[in-house]
Amino acid sequence: MTAADRPTILVVDDERINRCVLADLFQNEYRVLLAKDGPTALRRAVDEKISLILLDASMPEMDGYEVLRRLTADERTRNIGVIFVTGQIEDEDEERGLLLGAVDYITKPIRPLLVRARVRNHLKLVHQREELERLSLQDALTGISNRRSFDHAFEQACRHIERSGVPFGLAMIDVDHFKYYNDRYGHGAGDEALRKVAHVLAAAARRPYDLVARYGGEEFVLLLSSGDNFIGMLEKIRAEVALLGIVHEASEVGHLTVSCGGVVASVESARKPADLLAQADNALYQVKKNGRNAVLVHDTSK
Ligand SMILES: [Mg+2]
Structure with a gap:
């Protein structure tokens, strides 16, 4: 000690x-x-x-x-x-x-x-x-924050963002065809895959008010306290998950991938955290609908 x-x-x-x-x-x-x-x-x-x-x-x-x-x-x-x-x-x-x-x-x-x-x-x-x-406050499977912890920290982060005056990025990230992965390779392998994805995400959240959490089953949420090059950051995450090379025969590309839907938000919108989550979720829905393994970010800060 x-x-x-x-x-x-x-x-x-x-x-x-x-x-x-x-x-x-x-x-x-x-x-x-x-x-x-x-x-x-x-x-x-x-x-x-x-x-x-x-x-x-x-x-x-x-x-x-x-x-x-x-x-x-x-x-x-x-x-x-x-x-x-x-x-x-x-x-x-x-x-x-x-x-x-x-x-x-x-x-x-x-x-x-x-x-x-x-x-x-x-x-x-x-x-x-x-x-x-x-x-x-911890997700037992992946060791990163759980949703309860995120909800609390998200509000704090939003208050910080309001003070900082810098646009920020929020994204929902979902593992593609995860149900098929579990069915085909078993829950043990599914858990291991989620841990690896969580690890990639955790490495992206580096600043004090950055947050990453497991939001639900195979869904993660990422908040970066600066929205600079947010699309680039998400593209990097998407590429890194693909590079893990986790074999997934039911996937279109043969390996495990993620879809990322996000929003770069203005400081003012930090006053309505729930709306931001809904916008990110909406972007994620569009990525899924358009074929997955991609990044879509709405920039509402301008
Ligand atoms: Mg006395």
């Missing part, structure tokens, strides 16, 4: 000595950030990728309960686990913290071994949840 992969713990306490004790306890194992009051803690929780917050319940001005309430109210921070750290040992306080959504409760003076064990347990749960989240 590199330093950058280490989980980040945010220690929030108004007393410097407490922050130091907890920082010392964890800094060898985790990345530790410190905050001396509620507002600083809330800011850092938004700005940084925090796995767990150790939160002092008793602080002047904004106490830990209020910090927790605000963390829970904000969708950007509501999933961060919070362990309350407090000098109070009344059951009522414990109850109040847990009811507000704290995952655990630790009383001062802290017992280092106990605190370390509890933090480790919670981080293990955080890691498992993140892993599940990651898997839920």
Whole structure:
């Protein structure tokens, strides 16, 4: 695990000595950030990728309960686990913290071994949840993004495009005669072919807001954040899939091919993602109708 992969713990306490004790306890194992009051803690929780917050319940001005309430109210921070750290040992306080959504409760003076064990347990749960989240966004067969992930990322990418002011490209890419391929060569071979096609597509999506996903059975979607030479990019993909040389006797050309239908879209059209998908889909339909293994792009950016 590199330093950058280490989980980040945010220690929030108004007393410097407490922050130091907890920082010392964890800094060898985790990345530790410190905050001396509620507002600083809330800011850092938004700005940084925090796995767990150790939160002092008793602080002047904004106490830990209020910090927790605000963390829970904000969708950007509501999933961060919070362990309350407090000098109070009344059951009522414990109850109040847990009811507000704290995952655990630790009383001062802290017992280092106990605190370390509890933090480790919670981080293990955080890691498992993140892993599940990651898997839920991935297409299990090809390893690229799945449709759910694409739909979410597509909206984000559209917002980025609106800011960037650069026309962009969106394409639907479909494996030709895939049903016949599966029937003739079996589902194992079909899966392998889809993996290879996905690999070709993934290599084309290189910039931060480029996206590629398996959209359905043998259908993929590709978004390139610049529409420059989009037809050329799709032609290259089409040619590379053909060059894989996957034998497909039922195909007109004897090997596996793809059809690509796309749109080069103006920045304004990024406001209507669903329309763009429909336009790309329409172009793909025309390619299929005209005999497949080809590229058709509507340029609506001009
Ligand atoms: Mg305090």
